[in-house]
Amino acid sequence: MPEDCLPFVRGILRVALYAGITAFLFLLMYIDAVTTGTFGETSLVEIAQSxxxxxxxxxxxxCALRVSALTRSAWLLATFAAASLIRENDIWLDMLHEEGWQILATPVIAAGLFYTWRHRAAFLAEQRVFTESMSFGLFVSALMTTYVFSRLFGMGRFWRSVMQDDYLRPIKDMSEECLELFGYGLMLCAAIEFIALARRLAAEARAA
Incomplete structure (x- = not known):
């Protein structure tokens, strides 16, 4: 295969992989819809999010432990994902303590922010590459989908306006949870792109 074709082939493989991830996530939504019709804490959608x-x-x-490039960014993103995981399981943690998820998530976030501040010069240097990458674009898309749009789209007032007298809370919950899952899928794609970028940068550094 001509070397000029390799970037195109890699791009096609990325599209196929990410399309497969998206289709699989929809399959989980579909299974929940046709079996239980609910999207509660024990549904496939909720489990898949965690x-x-x-x-x-x-x-x-x-990536932070094994790849030399983008280490500081990797640690910050790891703490963000870990805190999101804790928050996603708030209903179970709150059974142990009224503020269970906050108690666990706060030190995780604090540790990530402290580490980033301590290594702020290296972190900012990494952003010159990371913020121009596909990983960053996908990560921002994931944040907008999961933490902004899904919250707005799941507003009860919005759904009451749309459905009026036929308002059904399960429909609102379904839309919000499915959007969240799709957002987490985008974040997974961003993580895959991140580690590919970090490996490429590490290889270029070794070759220089």
Whole structure:
């Protein structure tokens, strides 16, 4: 295969991989819809959210420990994903303590911010590359989908205006949870792109 074609082929493979991830996430939504019709804490959608966040955290931790490039960014993103995982399981943690998830998430976030501040010069240097990458674009898209749009889209007032007298809370919850899952899927794609970028930068540094 001509070397000029390799970037195009890699791009096609990325599209296929990310399309596969998206289709799989929809399959989980579909299974929940046709079996139980609910999207509660024990649904496949909710379980998948936690699993994906765990995988994302593991990817960033592995990158921070094993790849020399973008280490500071990887640690910050790992703590963010870990805190999101804790928040996603708030209903279970609150059974142990009224503010269970806050108690666990706060030191995780504080540790990430402290580490970033301590290594702020190296962190800012990494952003010259990271903020121009596909990983950053996907990560921002994930944040907008999960933490902004899904919250706005899931507003009860919005759904009452749309459905009026036919308002059903499960429909609102379903839309919000499915959007969150899609956002976490985008974040997983961003994590995959991140580790690919970090490996490429590390290889270029070794070759220089």
């Amino acid at each position: 699993v994906i966040l765990f995988v994302i955290t593991a990817i960033f931790v592995s």
